Amino acid sequence: QMQLQESGPGLVKPSETLSLTCTVSGGSINSGNYYWGWIRQPPGKGLEWIGTIYYSGHTYYNPSLKSRVTVSVDTSKNQFSLELTSVTAADTAVYYCARMEAVAGPYDTFDIWGQGTMVTVSA
Amino acid sequence: SYVLTQPPSVSVAPGETARLTCGGNNIGSKSVHWYQQKPGQAPVVVIYYDSDRPSGIPERFSGSNSGNTATLTITRVEAGDEADYYCQVWDRSDDHLIFGAGTKLTVL
Numbered sequence: 582q583m584q585l586q587e588s589g590p591g592l593v594k595p596s597e598t599l600s601l602t603c604t605v606s607g608g609s610i611n612s613g614n615y616y617w618g619w620i621r622q623p624p625g626k627g628l629e630w631i632g633t634i635y636y637s638g639h640t641y642y643n644p645s646l647k648s649r650v651t652v653s654v655d656t657s658k659n660q661f662s663l664e665l666t667s668v669t670a671a672d673t674a675v676y677y678c679a680r681m682e683a684v685a686g687p688y689d690t691f692d693i694w695g696q697g698t699m700v701t702v703s704a
Numbered sequence: 705s706y707v708l709t710q711p712p713s714v715s716v717a718p719g720e721t722a723r724l725t726c727g728g729n730n731i732g733s734k735s736v737h738w739y740q741q742k743p744g745q746a747p748v749v750v751i752y753y754d755s756d757r758p759s760g761i762p763e764r765f766s767g768s769n770s771g772n773t774a775t776l777t778i779t780r781v782e783a784g785d786e787a788d789y790y791c792q793v794w795d796r797s798d799d800h801l802i803f804g805a806g807t808k809l810t811v812l
Contacts, residue, residue: 618801627806628739628747628790641799644705677746688794688801690737692758694746 603678708804726791
């Protein structure tokens, strides 16, 4: 059974860059069978999609975050990553990484999720 | 950009039927997925592609999608169904994924 695990700093200073990594175990990120995504959830609020990447490196981003977001994949490490620049308190959230089956395109469900990691933006 | 509208809260008594809606302009032309999220947990898919149910999800969960409204229906509601429910679509106009704001289902 494939598993995903987020890792990265739990505290980031305002104006700095938030960097998270998702490690995939129990399967290959390079298989071409899946898309890989980042979703976040501010405390007490709903889900917000950040971006999705295919193993080839093709990306899709939330238009509201696109200017600050980079999602990348490292197939040698079986990981994919998120960078969010110029963070503010509004970026404080639980960040999830998740898997999506690549049946027809990046519009399927996220069927496997990491446990989520809380990132707080504060000086 | 495309907007999904979900009621903030729905309350039902145990054993009754809950209908959670997800509104959007001509949403019937899109594929809608539904997630259940319990406190402190990651979301779980309960319905995909409008009306399909993943293995392990009770038959009490069903979905429909037509016109401007998609609906998640939960029959014979149980206390364990109390959770937040989110709908999800893909907006092909600019290739991005959208979640609804979520509905908190309370079992009275």
